[in-house]
Amino acid sequence: MIHPQLDSPNRLRRHQLLAHREELATAAIEHLGHDLPGADVLFRAIHLVEQLISAEYPDTWQAHYPDWISRDADRLHNADTPRTDTCRICRTAARAVVRTDLAPPTAA
Numbered sequence: 419m420i421h422p423q424l425d426s427p428n429r430l431r432r433h434q435l436l437a438h439r440e441e442l443a444t445a446a447i448e449h450l451g452h453d454l455p456g457a458d459v460l461f462r463a464i465h466l467v468e469q470l471i472s473a474e475y476p477d478t479w480q481a482h483y484p485d486w487i488s489r490d491a492d493r494l495h496n497a498d499t500p501r502t503d504t505c506r507i508c509r510t511a512a513r514a515v516v517r518t519d520l521a522p523p524t525a526a
């Protein structure tokens with residue numbers, strides 16, 4: 419019998435599922451924070467990936483689940499409380515503001 423730790427396709431799949439969950443969570447929180455359509459679809463997709471992880475890697479799910487909850491909650495924000503550290507939309511908006519400030523004044 420192959421030990422799970424040595425089974426590299428298995429390890430790769432677990433890694434991919436975790437990475438996928440992280441990408442989805444980042445996008446879902448960005449969408450939610452900025453009232454973009456599709457946040458509900460993204461959250462359903464997160465739930466699906468979590469169910470896969472829970473079914474295939476129960477130990478991994480158990481180890482990560484509390485972390486996911488607190489990290490997701492920590493990253494929640496809206497346009498009034500921008501999170502340039504975790505949100506790509508906030509970062510893009512901040513850069514746009516800087517560019518506007520640095521733009522040369524138009525001729526009077």
Ligand SMILES: [Zn+2]
Nearest residue numbers: 451505507508
């Ligand atoms: Zn944001």
